[in-house]
Amino acid sequence: MSRFRYKILTRLAHAVYPFIQGMTMxxxxxxxxxxxxxFLVKHSYIPGWHMPGGxxxxxxxxxxxLAKELRxxxxxxxxxxxxxxxxxxxxxxxxxxxxxxxxxVVRQTAPRPKDWEIVDSGFFAPDAxxxxxxxxxxxxxxxxxxxxxxxxxx
Numbered sequence: 447m448s449r450f451r452y453k454i455l456t457r458l459a460h461a462v463y464p465f466i467q468g469m470t471m472x473x474x475x476x477x478x479x480x481x482x483x484x485f486l487v488k489h490s491y492i493p494g495w496h497m498p499g500g501x502x503x504x505x506x507x508x509x510x511x512l513a514k515e516l517r518x519x520x521x522x523x524x525x526x527x528x529x530x531x532x533x534x535x536x537x538x539x540x541x542x543x544x545x546x547x548x549x550x551v552v553r554q555t556a557p558r559p560k561d562w563e564i565v566d567s568g569f570f571a572p573d574a575x576x577x578x579x580x581x582x583x584x585x586x587x588x589x590x591x592x593x594x595x596x597x598x599x600x
Contacts, residue, residue, distance in 0.1 A: 456539070470540060473512040474499030475548040476590055477522055483569035484587070485552065486579065487519050490565045494580035498522065499545070508546045520567055522552040536600040545600045549590065
């Protein structure tokens with residue numbers, strides 16, 4: 447999908463959301479393996495490497511949404527209870543969007559095959575990240591390392 451088309455569809459969807467639901471919410475997690483590497487995904491429809499996550503559906507808890515997204519985006523299972531770190535306001539998406547951010551230790555049950563949504567994924571040492579990691583992902587990693595306070599904005 448082209449960036450222009452994605453932008454138009456996103457704006458259209460968020461114009462309709464106020465009539466369907468008042469606020470949108472997503473989950474995202476800093477998922478580390480037992481070697482301390484972080485799991486990142488690269489989507490087909492937006493540039494850069496991101497931490498896994500996605501939207502919370504109506505009637506779904508954030509915990510269930512997180513487990514679903516980890517499974518779908520990376521074949522990941524949390525081996526420690528996910529730790530709630532922060533709730534961010536994501537005004538870049540819309541004036542109603544929030545991201546619930548977790549940290550967890552995970553194991554991958556099977557390699558994640560590439561498909562139409564996830565074009566690449568993998569574990570990376572924190573000092574050997576891909577060059578096109580998103581600025582939001584880099585900010586979250588600085589916050590996790592204690593190099594910066596948690597911001598209010600995603």
